[in-house]
Amino acid sequence: MYHDAVTNFDMARLFYEMAHLLEVRGESAFRVRAYQRAAQQIESLAEDLAAVAARGELQTIPGIGKDLATRITEYLATGKIGQLEALRAEVPPNFLTLLEVRGLGPKTAKLLLERLGVDSVDRLEEACTSGEILTVAGIREKTCENILKGIAIWRAGRSRMLLARARDIARQVVAVLQAQAPVERIEIAGSLRRMRETVKDIDLLVTSTDPPRVIETFVALPSVLEVIGAGDTKASVHHTDGIQIDLRVVDPAAFGAALQYFTGAKDHNVRLREMASRRRLKISEYxxxxxxxxxxxxxxTEEEVYAAVGLPWIPPELRENGGEIEAALTGALPALITADRIRGDLHAHTDWSDGHHSLAKLIEAAEARGYEYILVSDHSKSSTVAGGLGADRLREQIRAVRELQPRYKIRILAGSECDILADGAMDFPPEVLGELDIVLAAVRTPT
DNA sequence: GTCTACTTAGACCGAGCCCTAGCGGGCTC
Structure with a gap:
């Protein structure tokens, strides 16, 4: 079976792709939505899809019927979906990227493909800047302007990736390299290690007795879209998920120095080099x-490197030249907040509105994390798209929450007539939270 | 496409803005 390599994320992504392709094809909006809904369900599934399939229970997942269960089974068994392959063949390879441009929908994108051969964002931009796009009926200056704005936003967003996504990709690549290449030690460096909210690329450092084979394995990974460059100890690639990954194989005796150097940030490293210079030392990646x-x-080791310039080891998250060097020199480095110190969650949706899980599941998850409290903050009716609660349903939800007493201490923040709190709902004394297990509030979505 | 109420068919989230075209469709949230 192929399913060992399939993650829920992979499957969801394919269903989203099918939804887009069906939309471009002009298929029924409900059919499109069925694929989107199934993808959302799979994304929020608490267990491995392959395990559900193995038990023959795919159709117990809401939104997954006979057809979609068949597609999932086909993918788990073969690694492919025949229908998706056929749909992909109908449009140019990078065509779907166009739909990521805000302001450009499937119909317009297809129109531009047919009339002007617009098959990429670059080509789209060219058609806009040259004015060629104005020759297409239904498109005027204002639309052209909006598309150019959309392209600018797309480029800005594309240049960096959210931490969680980049970390998933990095971990997957690390796991595959550990399994398939002669890797002794492998670490993630760069801004990803510093836990920046967004990262531009992924840096991996490796020690190995056979560097060329590590490089060879790395550039041949199925998830590699394009090899930018590859030598005996260093390679850069474009990953299929749109991020660059740089891998270096380094000498074990220099691993700490390389890890420190490639973790950065640049300004932090500049400070370190200055400190080293004053001690007649020179710091490099070697x-x-x-x-x-x-x-x-x-x-x-990194500890050695920091000790050489008279500093204790500094956690990567602090290495931004934001006062951490001074704090380290005086023994005043702050203790980082760790997951076990998080007491509660002040913004949680349930399936009463657009959340994926029930109130019971939410509480279960909160308890599993050791939370002291959780704020149930489903949408109000002002957000119809999110299935927001009107007065009647809010009363029902309040009743459902109250039924959890006396096991949990509860405070209801929503008014009796759906007099819903504004965004200031979170503005109540923090000490109150410590006494509570569940707080319910319907928070109005800004309109 | 799925789901539900009924076994084959109909419902499925929708308001508001923008743009183009002259009334309706695309797009966003």
Missing amino acids: GVFDELTGNRVAGA
């Missing part, structure tokens, strides 16, 4: 060296 003798005095 180690810490005595300026006079050229001997390496540190490099195997």
Whole structure:
């Protein structure tokens, strides 16, 4: 069976792709929505889709009927979906990227493909800037302007990827390399290690007895879209999910120095180099060296590197030249907030509006994380698209929440006549939260 | 496409804005 390599995320992504392709084809909006809904369900599934399939229970997932269950089974067994392959063949390879441009929908995109051969964002931009797009009936200056704005937003968003997504990709690549390449040690470096909210690329550092084979395995991964460059100890590739990954194989004696160097941030490293210079030392990705003798005095571990310039090890999350060097020098580095110190969640939706899970599941998840409280903040009726609660349904939800007493201490923040709190709903004394298990509030979506 | 109420068919989220075309459709949230 193929399913060992299939993640719920992969399957959901394929269904989203099918929804887009069906939309471009002009299929029924309900059919399109069926694929989108199924993708959402799979994304929020608490267990491995393959396990559900193995039990023959795919059709117990809401939104998955006979047809979609068949598609899932086909993919798990073969790694392909015949219908998707056929749909893909109907449009150019990168055509769907056009739909990521805000302001450009499937119909307009298809029209531009047919009339002007617009098959990529670059080509779209060219058609807009040259004015060629204005020759297409139904498109005027204003639309052209909006599309150009959309392209600018698309480019800005594309240049960086959200941390969680980049981390998933990095972990997958690390896991495959550990399984398939002669890797002794492998670490994620760069802004991903610093846990920046968004990252531009993924940096991986490896030690190995056979560097060329690591590189060879890396560039041949199925998830690699394009190899930018590859040598004996270094390679850069474009991943299919739209992010660049750089991999370096380094000497174990310099691993700490390389990890420190490639973790950055740049300004933090500049400060370190200045401190080293004052001690007649030189720091590089290869180690810490005595300026006079050229001997390496540190490099195997990050702790060694920091100690060489008179500092304790500094957590990567703090390495932004934002006062962490001064704090380290005076022994005042802050303790980072760890997951076990998070006491509660102040913004949670349930399936009463657009959440994917029931109130019971939400509570279960909160308890599993050791939370002291959770705020149920479903949409109000002002957000119809999200299935927001009107007065009657809100009363029902309040009743459902109250039924959880006395096991949980509860505070209801919504008014009796659906007099829903404005966004200031979170503005109540934090000490109150400590006494509560569940708070219910319907928060108005800004309109 | 799925789901539901009934076994074959109909419902399925919708308001508001923008743009183009002259009334309706695309798009967003």
